[in-house]
Amino acid sequence: MNIELTAKEFRRLLDMAYIGNWILNSTRGNDRISDYDEVESKLFAQCIKYGMHALYEIKDGEVLPSRAFSEGGIHEAIMDYEDTVFYEILAEELARRDMNFAPISQENFDELANRIDEYIEEFERNGVENISLN
Numbered sequence: 001m002n003i004e005l006t007a008k009e010f011r012r013l014l015d016m017a018y019i020g021n022w023i024l025n026s027t028r029g030n031d032r033i034s035d036y037d038e039v040e041s042k043l044f045a046q047c048i049k050y051g052m053h054a055l056y057e058i059k060d061g062e063v064l065p066s067r068a069f070s071e072g073g074i075h076e077a078i079m080d081y082e083d084t085v086f087y088e089i090l091a092e093e094l095a096r097r098d099m100n101f102a103p104i105s106q107e108n109f110d111e112l113a114n115r116i117d118e119y120i121e122e123f124e125r126n127g128v129e130n131i132s133l134n
Helices: 007-025 034-049 065-098 109-127
Strands: 056-059 063-066
Touching: 007 034, 007 065, 034 063, 063 109, 065 109
Parallel strands: none
Antiparallel strands: 056 063
């Protein structure tokens, strides 16, 4: 298979591959899904051919994203995503709790959505500052 990409498009593809592999494997410890590591390695190996030396490093014969790549802002994008997902899940869980975890139906969907929106607004204003556990 051949795909033609500009240098900028290839760089974006590296970002997407890294982010995807991070999401799939970063919490797995020694139980990583090696297929994704291998695809990521193949993509970063293309950096050698195109002179993108700052983006890769070779460790134990494997081509990996370089420290410069991984510390160059990609984790800020991952953290933004994680923060958004955290607050969205928390808002939904709290809203569902407030409704005694009633099954979602046409009758209560608007109420659930409104409660979620209220929690999201609170989190946008104050983060987790006002959350307390009893």
